[in-house]
Structure formats: structure tokens, C-alpha cells
Amino acid sequence: MRIISKLLPASKLKLVISVIGILALVLFSWFILFEATKAEVVISDNGEKQTIDTHINTVGELLNEVGIVVSDHDVLSHDKNAAIENGMTINYESAKQITVTIDGNNLTYYTTADTVGDFLTEQDLSFTAHDIVSHKATESTADGLQIDVITAYQVAVHDGGKEQTVWTTGGSVADLLNTNEIKLNEHDRIVPNVEEMVNNKTTISIVRVDKMVDEVNENVSFTTEKQQDSTLFEGEERVITQGQDGVVVKKYEITTENGIEVSRELVNEEVKEASINRVIAVGTKKxxxxxxxxxxxxxxxxxxxxxxxxxxxxxxxxxxxxxxxxxxxxxxxxxxxxxxxxxxxxxxxxxxxxxxxxxxxxxxxxxxxxxxxxxxxxxxxxxxxxxxxxxxxxxxxxxxxxxxxxxxx
Structure with a gap:
């Protein structure tokens, strides 16, 4: 000011000062007015809220200003071209990428669901109680989540002539039998072998084989023997010993398949009572x-x-x-x-x-x-x-x- 005062006469100086004051007042008034005309907007970014005063005209421009990039799968409460209004709340929720692998087939989804159960419902994905799902329905979702699913299928089991169907997600025949509490006995036959792997075309056949011992008493008929007797006339006969049937105990091993006898093998034979021959004297005297x-x-x-x-x-x-x-x-x-x-x-x-x-x-x-x-x-x-x-x-x-x-x- 001292420099200006030396260069200008006093009257001119007063004029300059007045002009500067007026300009300052105008600028201040304009600033006050500019600030007063800003719109107050609340932005909720995945649940985190911030309040912004802005003169920006559209939602899209405002989001770009705050560094929010909206992708095709994200959820935005307003259209990007919507005009900014005072008191507006803009909700933005970014989508999470989730990969679902079903029986080895990968499917990629984007969702804003909070739990696995909500996500599956949202995508119309349903599984039975027999299927194996890697995550529980109550677990939270996260970006990059991998959900693995093995779907169950039914296998026909012909067990001892009776048919039933059981659920399985694979594994060996032995695994399927154990899971369904189907036990094999010592002599039973099964096709396919218990070590083979099952698939949705597998049919299991079990032949129930039982072995038992049956003890039978059998009569042994006596035989008749004739002895010549010179004290009797020709044509005359006399019974010396009447004869008696014997008894033999026979033990048979009986094999049944599915309740039907298929073989009977003699494994032991023991004489309980010996037979007594009938003896007849035959006359030879002429x-x-x-x-x-x-x-x-x-x-x-x-x-x-x-x-x-x-x-x-x-x-x-x-x-x-x-x-x-x-x-x-x-x-x-x-x-x-x-x-x-x-x-x-x-x-x-x-x-x-x-x-x-x-x-x-x-x-x-x-x-x-x-x-x-x-x-x-x-x-x-x-x-x-x-x-x-x-x-x-x-x-x-x-x-x-x-x-x-x-x-x-």
C-alpha cells in the first residue's frame, strides 16, 4: 500500500481501496452463495456411509468423483443419469463373484446375497439332503467364494431276492454297503466286487448263501438169508431169526441261496443200530x-x-x-x-x-x-x-x- 500511495495521489488511492473492498465483498458473497447452493448427498458404499455436499449434476458423475466404479453386476439404487437432489441417499453394493462346481462342472455367478443359502435361492439352485455341499446355508458369502457340490444318485440293490434303492455320491461298493448298513455274511456272493467303484448305472446283486447241517435217522432194511437144513424135508422152511431193521444217522450239509436249497451233501454217516438179518432154514431132506x-x-x-x-x-x-x-x-x-x-x-x-x-x-x-x-x-x-x-x-x-x-x- 505504501508503494501504491507513493505512486497515486490520495484521491485515487481511496478509489482503489473502495474498489478492492467491493470486489472482496462480492467474492465473499459469491462464496457464501456457492456453498449455500450445494446439494447434500449421502452415499452408502457397501454399508459404509459418507455425506457429500456437491454441485455435481448426476449420480454417475458423483460416483466417479468419489472413486466408485459400478460394474454390470453391482447394485445401484439410482440410475447413473439421475439428477442429484438435496437430501438424496445413494446406495451402492458391489457384487461378489462366486464359483459353484457341480460334479466337476464350474459355473460362475455374481451376487450381493449375504449368505450361501440366500445366494442359492437367488440363483434357483437346490440340492437334496443326500447331496454333498461344501458350505452350510448359514455361512456368509465373500468375493471369490468356491462352493463344491457332489450330487447323489440312486443305485439298485438286489439283496437276497428283495430289491431296494439307496442313495450314494460315489465311492466303492463297500462304502455304499457300509453307509446303508448292509452287511455281508461269510458265504454270501456279491456282484460287482466290493472294491469296485459305483456310478449311476451300477446295479448291485447279493446272493445270500446259508449253510446248515441236517441230521436224519434212516432205516436200514434187514436182508433175508437162507440156510440149508438137512433135518427138514424139501420144500419146508423154518424161520430161525425174524430179522430187524437197523438205524443209521446221516448228517447232510445243506446249502441255500436266497432261502432256496441248492445242494445237499452227505458229510457224515454213523450206524446207530445195526440191522439183524432174517434167517430161514430150508429143508433138504428127501x-x-x-x-x-x-x-x-x-x-x-x-x-x-x-x-x-x-x-x-x-x-x-x-x-x-x-x-x-x-x-x-x-x-x-x-x-x-x-x-x-x-x-x-x-x-x-x-x-x-x-x-x-x-x-x-x-x-x-x-x-x-x-x-x-x-x-x-x-x-x-x-x-x-x-x-x-x-x-x-x-x-x-x-x-x-x-x-x-x-x-x-
Missing amino acids: PQANQGIVTLASTSSSGENLVQTSTGGNTLTMTASAFTSKCDGCSGYTATGIDLSANPHMKVIAVDPNVIPLGSKVWIEGYGVAVAGDTGGAINGNRIDVHVPTKADAYSWGVKTVQVKILDS
């Missing part, structure tokens, strides 16, 4: 001319024939068949009233009464001494029917030609 012939007198309590001698009579050549009292429709009684059912070893023949009178004692070749005690519709002429204890004996006798000697009548 009758002499005009000598006594053995004839039936009675039957002892043991069933053995007792014999005595008698004088001889006529000899006939006859056809002989055999019968038993146990035939179908037979009463067990003969025409003369003999109860053959009660006396199965009694020697009786059926005759034609016109040839051999009923009640006659006779000797039959290969049969012995008997009584003519019965008749038959097919027994006519030189035809007889000899009584034997069983059907097997009758079949064994068959039909034969024999010599028949009438001892008395």
Missing part, C-alpha cells in the same frame, strides 16, 4: 417111499412151524401161484375161516375142492406142508394158490409148475 411126510400140526408161540409125520397119498402136477392176506380188498379170512392176518406165516393153499378136498393136508414142492383152506374164482382144476406173508414174497414166487402130494383128506 421123503422116502411109504415113509412119513412132514405135515403141519400147529404153530408155536414164536411163529415157527412144528412138524410131525404122516403117511402119503396121491401126487399131482399142478400150476401154483401165490397170494397174501394183505391184498387190496382181502378180508384176511379164508373160505374155511382161517385168520391169515393174525397168522401171516401159516401155510395155507387155495384149491379147487373138486380136485383137492378142503381141509386136506398136502405137501407142495418148494413150499412145504400146508392145509387146503381156501378157494378162489380163478382156482379151477389142477391150479392152486399158496399163501405167503407179504406181497414181495408173492411177486418172488410168481407162477410155477409144482408137484403136490395129498397127505390125507
Whole structure:
């Protein structure tokens, strides 16, 4: 001012000072007015708020000024071209990149969801309780988050003839069995092998194999042996030993598959009671001319024939068949009233009464001494029917030609 005062006269100096004062006042007033006309805007940047006074015209210009770059996936409450208004609140939320890998396939998403559950719902991604998801629904999202998902599938299991389906996300057959509490027994068979890996085309088949031992008592039929006896006449027989069936204990290993028997193997055999053979004495003594012939007198309590001698009579050549009292429709009684059912070893023949009178004692070749005690519709002429204890004996006798000697009548 001193320099200016030396250069200017006093009147001019006063004028300059006045002008400067006016300019300062104008500038101050303009500044006050400029500040007073700024719009107050609140910017929420991912939840962090800041208040800005600005003369900027649009939302986009304001965001650029504060260094916020909005990408295509971010969320902005206003259009970038929207005009700035006093009291405006601008909400900005940046999107987080999340990678979801489903069964090895990568998918990239952008979201502003706060939790994994919200993100999956937002993207319409749903998984079952059998699927394996690397993150829980309640976990928070973050930029660069990697979510891995293995989806489950069903596998058919044919177990012992029954079919079921189970869920799995892979692994070996053994893993699937353990997860579903399916146990294999010692002899069971399974396809595929427990070490093989399963996939969505796998079908598992289990054959339930059981082995058990069955003990069976079996009768062993006695055999009949004949012994020659020179004290008995030809054709005469006498039971020495009746015979008794034996018992053998057999143990079988039985194998079943799915409850059905597939094999039965004899693993042990033990005689519990030995059989006793039936022994019959067969006469070899030949009758002499005009000598006594053995004839039936009675039957002892043991069933053995007792014999005595008698004088001889006529000899006939006859056809002989055999019968038993146990035939179908037979009463067990003969025409003369003999109860053959009660006396199965009694020697009786059926005759034609016109040839051999009923009640006659006779000797039959290969049969012995008997009584003519019965008749038959097919027994006519030189035809007889000899009584034997069983059907097997009758079949064994068959039909034969024999010599028949009438001892008395």
C-alpha cells in the first residue's frame, strides 16, 4: 500500500481501496452463495456411509468423483443419469463373484446375497439332503467364494431276492454297503466286487448263501438169508431169526441261496443200530417111499412151524401161484375161516375142492406142508394158490409148475 500511495495521489488511492473492498465483498458473497447452493448427498458404499455436499449434476458423475466404479453386476439404487437432489441417499453394493462346481462342472455367478443359502435361492439352485455341499446355508458369502457340490444318485440293490434303492455320491461298493448298513455274511456272493467303484448305472446283486447241517435217522432194511437144513424135508422152511431193521444217522450239509436249497451233501454217516438179518432154514431132506411126510400140526408161540409125520397119498402136477392176506380188498379170512392176518406165516393153499378136498393136508414142492383152506374164482382144476406173508414174497414166487402130494383128506 505504501508503494501504491507513493505512486497515486490520495484521491485515487481511496478509489482503489473502495474498489478492492467491493470486489472482496462480492467474492465473499459469491462464496457464501456457492456453498449455500450445494446439494447434500449421502452415499452408502457397501454399508459404509459418507455425506457429500456437491454441485455435481448426476449420480454417475458423483460416483466417479468419489472413486466408485459400478460394474454390470453391482447394485445401484439410482440410475447413473439421475439428477442429484438435496437430501438424496445413494446406495451402492458391489457384487461378489462366486464359483459353484457341480460334479466337476464350474459355473460362475455374481451376487450381493449375504449368505450361501440366500445366494442359492437367488440363483434357483437346490440340492437334496443326500447331496454333498461344501458350505452350510448359514455361512456368509465373500468375493471369490468356491462352493463344491457332489450330487447323489440312486443305485439298485438286489439283496437276497428283495430289491431296494439307496442313495450314494460315489465311492466303492463297500462304502455304499457300509453307509446303508448292509452287511455281508461269510458265504454270501456279491456282484460287482466290493472294491469296485459305483456310478449311476451300477446295479448291485447279493446272493445270500446259508449253510446248515441236517441230521436224519434212516432205516436200514434187514436182508433175508437162507440156510440149508438137512433135518427138514424139501420144500419146508423154518424161520430161525425174524430179522430187524437197523438205524443209521446221516448228517447232510445243506446249502441255500436266497432261502432256496441248492445242494445237499452227505458229510457224515454213523450206524446207530445195526440191522439183524432174517434167517430161514430150508429143508433138504428127501421123503422116502411109504415113509412119513412132514405135515403141519400147529404153530408155536414164536411163529415157527412144528412138524410131525404122516403117511402119503396121491401126487399131482399142478400150476401154483401165490397170494397174501394183505391184498387190496382181502378180508384176511379164508373160505374155511382161517385168520391169515393174525397168522401171516401159516401155510395155507387155495384149491379147487373138486380136485383137492378142503381141509386136506398136502405137501407142495418148494413150499412145504400146508392145509387146503381156501378157494378162489380163478382156482379151477389142477391150479392152486399158496399163501405167503407179504406181497414181495408173492411177486418172488410168481407162477410155477409144482408137484403136490395129498397127505390125507
